[in-house]
Amino acid sequence: VSPASLVVPLVSAGKLRALANASDRRSQQLPDVPTVAEAGHPDATVVSWFGFHVPVATPQAVINRIAASTRTAAAAPEVQSRVTAAGGEIFFQGEGEFEAFLRAEAGRWERAARMIRR
Numbered sequence: 001v002s003p004a005s006l007v008v009p010l011v012s013a014g015k016l017r018a019l020a021n022a023s024d025r026r027s028q029q030l031p032d033v034p035t036v037a038e039a040g041h042p043d044a045t046v047v048s049w050f051g052f053h054v055p056v057a058t059p060q061a062v063i064n065r066i067a068a069s070t071r072t073a074a075a076a077p078e079v080q081s082r083v084t085a086a087g088g089e090i091f092f093q094g095e096g097e098f099e100a101f102l103r104a105e106a107g108r109w110e111r112a113a114r115m116i117r118r
Helices: 004-012 060-075 077-085 095-117
Strands: none
Touching: 060 077
16 A cells, blocks of 8 residues: 555556555546455545645635635646646545535544444
């Protein structure tokens, strides 16, 4: 298990064979590599992500401005190419989508922690 930034160049050069992608979706760089869920392990999905968080009292207008700027930057070809070159992919989520994602992630990792404690 290694980050895409290390694996993608090696797989592309034929120096390493990828068995599965730990993400919840197939990689744009390695579309023929199945996800771990497709390989029969749906609970083994792990993704690295980055997001912006603000204090609860932040005005909605400020949140909207941050979201718009982030969406614009994420869509810029220069940013897309740099992220892709590093083995990553950008999946921009708006405020509601990101909140739902965070709740799902927290629940998933809470269940994982309970399993480890057994």
